[in-house]
Amino acid sequence: MKAKTMIVMNQDIRTTNSEGEDYICITDIAKMKNPLEPKDVVKNWMRTRNTLEYLGLWEKLKNLRIAPQAFFTIQGT
Structure with missing residues (x-):
């Protein structure tokens, strides 16, 4: 897997590529809404x-x- 980082709204968002498929870290996105407990954002989204x-x-x-x-x-x- 090849990891990269992009900046979205001043927040680092990790991305990876595995076997030609791109993936983005939803935990990093959730940190924009709740930096201390991003897991709560992800749980609600799920x-x-x-x-x-x-x-x-x-x-x-x-x-x-x-x-x-x-x-x-x-x-x-």
């Missing part, structure tokens, strides 16, 4: 319906081994 729907779509596209109904059973829809 509970939203839009986030759950996005993760379900990502799983369908990237994880070919997941059963289509498995994510929706976990999500409760």
